[in-house]
Amino acid sequence: AQSVTQLGSHVSVSEGALVLLRCNYSSSVPPYLFWYVQYPNQGLQLLLKYTSAATLVKGINGFEAEFKKSETSFHLTKPSAHMSDAAEYFCAVSFGNEKLTFGTGTRLTIIP
Amino acid sequence: DTGVSQDPRHKITKRGQNVTFRCDPISEHNRLYWYRQTLGQGPEFLTYFQNEAQLEKSRLLSDRFSAERPKGSFSTLEIQRTEQGDSAMYLCASSLLTGGYNEQFFGPGTRLTVL
Numbered sequence: 001a002q003s004v005t006q007l008g009s010h011v012s013v014s015e016g017a018l019v020l021l022r023c024n025y026s027s028s029v030p031p032y033l034f035w036y037v038q039y040p041n042q043g044l045q046l047l048l049k050y051t052s053a054a055t056l057v058k059g060i061n062g063f064e065a066e067f068k069k070s071e072t073s074f075h076l077t078k079p080s081a082h083m084s085d086a087a088e089y090f091c092a093v094s095f096g097n098e099k100l101t102f103g104t105g106t107r108l109t110i111i112p
Numbered sequence: 113d114t115g116v117s118q119d120p121r122h123k124i125t126k127r128g129q130n131v132t133f134r135c136d137p138i139s140e141h142n143r144l145y146w147y148r149q150t151l152g153q154g155p156e157f158l159t160y161f162q163n164e165a166q167l168e169k170s171r172l173l174s175d176r177f178s179a180e181r182p183k184g185s186f187s188t189l190e191i192q193r194t195e196q197g198d199s200a201m202y203l204c205a206s207s208l209l210t211g212g213y214n215e216q217f218f219g220p221g222t223r224l225t226v227l
Binding site: 032036041042043044045046051090092096098099100101102103104105 | 155156157160168
């Protein structure tokens with residue numbers, strides 16, 4: 001069975017500081033990994049995805065994530081936080097084009 | 113707007129009533145997924161279709177839940193005899209199954225409140 005664990009249900013960073021949201025996965029076979037963002041009362045928007053190509057993946061809005069097989073991790077980073085980054089972030093895993101299995105989410109708060 | 117649309121956006125109902133939600137996928141997308149998201153949790157998979165065929169159902173989908181995609185285009189999710197525990201955001205997503213990975217595009221969701 002596949003699963004993801006997001007460490008930290010709430011993360012607060014100052015505007016301009018580094019954003020680091022943690023995600024570890026469990027999978028018996030090489031997975032596809034994703035980060036989604038959700039703004040209040042809206043659906044999910046794909047930030048970036050890992051589908052077995054380059055291990056460092058760049059996404060939208062300046063976010064990137066690195067797939068580390070040895071650590072079973074796929075942490076999301078952004079060098080400089082912006083107020084508009086405040087949202088809920090979800091890590092997800094899937095096999096191919098099947099269903100997505102999501103983590104419990106991390107709420108990111110940006111401190112002015 | 114050519115994205116995934118869901119209707120209604122909000123539904124308030126009394127316990128024991130039946131409700132039906134509709135999802136219109138992106139045109140030509142052959143896969144359609146339903147997820148449920150409760151407060152403070154990530155979305156959980158409910159079921160998915162390829163064209164009109166329902167290929168997988170989660171154990172979360174009790175006998176009170178039924179989903180259809182009769183012509184391989186829009187889909188409906190019906191909940192019979194609603195319970196307070198059914199209160200959640202119901203999300204629909206669609207994708208075009210071709211070679212390689214195919215991104216799931218999500219709709220805005222239907223928020224259900226059962227009183």
